[in-house]
Amino acid sequence: MPAKVVVIGSLNMDLVTRAPRLPRGGETLIGQSFSTVSGGKGANQAVAAARLGAEVxxxxxxxxxxxxxxxxxxLLAEQIDCDAISIVDGASGVALIVxxxxxxxxxxxxxxxNGALTPAVIDRFDSVLQAADVIICQLEVPDATVGHALKCGRELGKTVILNPAPASxxxxxDWYAAIDYLIPNESEAAALSGLPVDSLExxxxxxxxxIGMGAGKVIITLGAQGSLFADGKxxxxxxxxxxxxxDTTAAGDTFVGGFAAALASGQSEAEAIxxxxxxxxxxxxxxGAQPSIPTLSDVQAFKAP
Incomplete structure (x- = not known):
């Protein structure tokens, strides 16, 4: 049976424009293109885990x-189970991306x-969490919901991953004790730790x-510099x-989904990273976001230059 990954988080429509550079305050730039692409950190990570071998x-x-x-x-096109996606009156989440x-x-x-994803909604889908091998959360839904989901995952004995994005x-x-793998990027690690993160050291x-705050293990993604794994030892x-x-959009989400899928399938931490x-x-x-996410066969065929 495929590894089971449950993603609790956001679904956004990405409104994407390309421009020569990012605009400064008060400045208007002429864009080069515009597109609408399915995204949201939660949905991106779900797509990544599904394309990379997990049941999601x-x-x-x-x-x-x-x-x-x-x-x-x-998501349905990726064979992702959407029974726990609720429809609420009003607008869906959006992300404006340059x-x-x-x-x-x-x-x-x-x-x-996404603001309507409450702890009560999580409780309604307790059976979904019970079936998981790995549970992934991010920070694009209410904090109370994230905290509740982490606690539920810990109580159920699941492997719990928190991608603290976006974090400021x-x-x-009290969240840290429920987190098996905390996966921030440099800026998120700096915001969480209160320390500058601008080098491997x-x-x-x-x-x-x-880790001193209570996280089980930490993986800091460093962009082109790779990633750092720490386990307290x-x-x-x-x-x-x-x-x-x-285009770096969804690179972090792809890493999280891929890591989770590999870990849930029984690969070692190093192999999953x-x-x-x-x-x-x-x-x-x-x-793009979801269009850029590779498949399992893409990864298996990859050969470093």
Whole structure:
């Protein structure tokens, strides 16, 4: 049987424009293109886990608008179980994304229906959580819901992953004990730890602090510099595969989904990290969020240059 991954989180319609560079405050730029693409960190991670070999269920909320139906259909097309996706009156979540010629992006999120994902909704789908091998959460839904989902995962004895994105402040102290794998990027690790993260050495210091706060294990993703794994006993640096980046949107989500799928299937932590890194590297060679996420066969066929 395939490994079972449950993703609790956001579904957003991404409104994506490309421009030569990111605009400065008060500035208007002429864009090069515009597209609407299914996204949201939760949905992206669900798609990644599904394409990379896991059986996936998504727990979230969409609006009663046209975007909501498109978001649900995009997951159904990936054979993702959508029975735990609730439809609420009003608008679905959206993300406004600008991508520059250096493949860097700036994103503004409007929660919309994602704000209706409450602890009570999580409780309604307790049977979905019970069937999971791995549970993944992020921070694009209400904090109370994230905290409740982490606690439920811990009580059920599941492997719990928190991708603290987007993060601009420390997490509630009582969350850490429920987290098996905390997976921030550099800026998120800095926000959570209160320490600068701008090198491998400073990442080690931040990871040590996060483990001291109670997280089981920490993986800090470092973009082109790879990732750092810390478990309280030591550190391991995993260099990133070298590729030509086109668009970094959803690279972090691809890593999280790939790591979860590999871990749930019985791969070791090191194997799962390398698997997630190859998947993320492939994703940045393609434009868009969910359209950029590779399949299991893509990852298996990848050969580093």
């Amino acid at each position: 269920s998504m727990v979230g909320c969409i609006g009663s608008d046209a975007y909501g139906q498109q978001l649900r259909n995009a 991508v520059d010629d250096n493949s860097q992006n700036a994103i503004v999120i409007v929660a919309g229906a 402040r420390p997490l509630p102290a 400073t990442a080690e210091t931040a990871a040590t602090r996060l 030591g550190f391991q640096h995993f260099p990133a595969p070298q590729v030509h980046a086109v 390398r698997f997630g890194q190859v998947a993320a590297a492939l994703s940045v060679t393609r434009a």
